[in-house]
Amino acid sequence: MALQLHSPVNQIKGVGDKYLQIFNKNGISSVFDLLLHFPALYIDFSQAAAGVEMGVKKLYRLEVNNFNLARHFGRRLSILKVNAHIGTDKVQVVFFNKHYLVDFFKEHKQAYIYGTFEMRDKTCQANTPLVFSLTDPEREPATPLYDKIGALKSGVLKKIIDNALRELQDTFEPLPQRILQQYAFPGIATALKAVHFPRQYEPGQVQKLKQRFIYNEFLLFQLELQYIRNFFKKVPRIHRYKIDKNLKAVIKELLPFKLTPDQKTACREMTADLEKDVAMQRLLQGDVGTGKTAVAFIALLTAAYSDFQGAFLAPTEILAQQHFINAQKFFNPLNAKGGAVITCDILTGSTPAKERERIRRQLADGTIHIIFGTHALLNESIGFKNLAMVIIDEQHRFGVSQRAALYYKGKAVDLLVATATPIPRTMLLSLYNDLSVSIIKTKPRGRLPIMTKIMDVARRDEFYHWLRKKIQGEEGEKAYIILPLIEDSEFFTELRSIESEAGYFKDIFKDIPMGIISGRLSSVEKDAAIEDFAAGKIRVLVSTTVIEVGIDVKDAAIMVIENADRYGLSQLHQLRGRVGRGERQSHCYLFPSPNITESGQRRLQTVAATEDGFKIAEIDLKMRGGGIITGLEQSGYLDFRVGDMRDDHEIFNDCRRDAAAILADPGLQNEYLINFLAGIKGKLKELNFS
Secondary structure, eight states, X not given: OOBOTTSBGGGSTTOOHHHHHHHXXXXXXXXXXXXXXXXXXXXXXXXXXXXXXXXXXXXXXXXXXXXXXXXXXXXXXXXXXXXXXXXXXXXXXXXXXXXXXXXXXXXXXXXXXXXXXXXXXXXXXXXXXXEEOSOOTTOOSEEEEOOOBTTBOHHHHHHHHXXXXXXXXXXXXXXXXXXXXXXXXXXXXXXXXXXXXXXXXOHHHHHHHHHHHHHHHHHHHHHHHHHHXXXXXXXXXXXXXOOSXXXXXXXXXXXXXXXXXXXHHHHHHHHHHHTSSBOOEEEEEEOXXXXXXXXHHHHHHHHHHTTOEEXXXXXXXXXXXXXXXXXXXXXXHHHHTTSSXXXXXXXXXXXXXXXXXXXXXXXXXXXXXXXXXXXXXXXXTOOOSSEXXXXXXXXXXXXXXXXXXXXXXXXSOEEEEEEOSOOOHHXXXXXXXXXXXXXXXXXXXXXXXXXXXXXXXXXXXXXXXXXXXXXXXXXXXXXXXXXXXXXXOSSOTTSOBHHHHHHHHHHHTTTSOEEEEOTTSOHHHHHHHHHXXXXXXXXXXXXXXXXXXXXXOTTOOEEEEETGGGSOHHHHHXXXXXXXXXXXOOXXXXXXXXXXXXXXXHHHHHHHHXXXXXXXXXXXXXXXXXXXXXXXXXXXXXXXXXXXXXXXXXXXXXXXXXXXXXXXXXXXOOHHHHXXXXXXXXXHXXXXXX
16 A cells, blocks of 8 residues: 555555554654654664774674673672674673673674773773674665664664565655755655665765754745744734833832842833833843843733733743742732732643633633643633733743644734743844844853763762762752663663663662652653652652753752753753752752763763853864754754754754745745645734734
8 A cells, every 4th residue: 555644644555553553652653753853873784893992883704712790789789791803803802791792702703882981900802882783684774773663673663664664655846846956856755755765875965954944944944934923023002001100109018029230221221111102022032040030020910910811831840839839939929918909820631620610711701810830821711811021941842833822812912932041142133033032141040050071981889879868868859860761772881761770779879768760651640750859759850851941949959961961952951950049059069971072071061060051062062063962852952853953053044044935925935835824814813912
């Protein structure tokens, strides 16, 4: 049966109910979704190196002399040492926790390995490389290797993807002909086949083919973004705020601290916007811990003081709950005086039906002045009496159409977008060229600098036993431990995962309450674990990077990041920003990978030397390159499937220009883009600003 790109993934030969369940759990529902799971790397068996090249990951042909297996059951560790030759070079290959390879080397005295050699104790050694037999009847000229999806490993995925490509017959093409010619992009089906099974592996050519899909993703994003921007650019103001001396006195009385100079500047800029004849659209960009929330609360207070309603949209339930609790503390002194009472409430996906109905009624009749919530606020059944002020926290976690959906809830609302992710200047224009920008860099008084230290991997066990005592001590420390992967990777064997390390940490912290979270858990499960951590019911939280933004536990003072060299600088900075949020001295410990690269070492040294997120973001954009594994655990900035604007910012900027040209000249649009833009127009047609 002929397959099309939009065909359900279970129409591919070899995909039954069990595999379908795994694919769907990982966001793969169509043939196209699966084919965008590109190879992690390629092995060209015709290019085996004749001799060892130190420090360079390469394919080698190994002549095995002998091997020895040592097992340490108490430490859950096995070490297999293979003594061999590559050409005339004497080498040793070491495998950790790969005891099953003993049977392979008993059968094969020759093999291919793919890995990196380093000098260790005067021995030329490679740690846990990939291993292949010399003969494999199914081997391609350039064999693709895939990172696993759930329980589906590379070999299974390769067969399923091969089956899909053999049956694929589709003339679908989302890109206009002019774009295909301008960038010399092949058709979509041709490009997919060449990416997965190149006849001859040339890294530059394969990357060019991948850029075709990155471009496609970025172009659609920019078309939607710019179409909506053009719609909202000159919305006339209908809300007139009471910005007077009394309001300023109330703000001064409510704030438990003095605003920093940057916070004061942001408030002045926001006030100026609210006095203009067009609706405010402002980006509040602040480094971690600089007090953006205080500025957002002042914006909400300004709306409530003027008899309007405000809404605060957060990406997670736990963050919405944290903001709601802080808002109650902020507004309580005003309400306690018996004057104009400002009522706050919260609406999330887990709000009970009876409560949801009450909130819906009270938003509609104006009883609730300020509402905090998640995507639940975007539900069509939720309406407002006089919504004027909208705050969106962590904007990059929300789609553009979701941002626009908030305009359905009010008339010409004023918008304040807050982000804790410092954005390099080279990317700011592409993302937010319709928004005025306020930047907050200085931190409130009382915040101590986070002490950041690069650790010795050889002393890892010693460190964790020290950490155990620290947590058990009188100060009652709390610690985050960050791992890069949920499951072990066949190709990134040095990277630690929750799957492999959970037992180790349970043993280390056996009498200390510990929680484990990852992107595989539901939002309810993740939020419950984070709430327990915040409440002190959990003292150690082992996690992937799902806690990178939006978690505010003020008494958490220890951050441990494993394989820290394999992250970008900005991500390391965001992870570090989960501590140092109170007055307690905080520490961040960076454990590198065993075979850290020179660029990885530079990243760790940079993040240890500065806490300036804006400086780090600029350096990160210049330094990003080989070895960063952001895409293994989550897609890149703005949650793209194949592109990452930090790595692919030049393509992103090309798409920004091309999208503007396509919107300006309908003649450049093909049938697919005409329908795509019509869909966006349909989302906006009911908006009313009168």
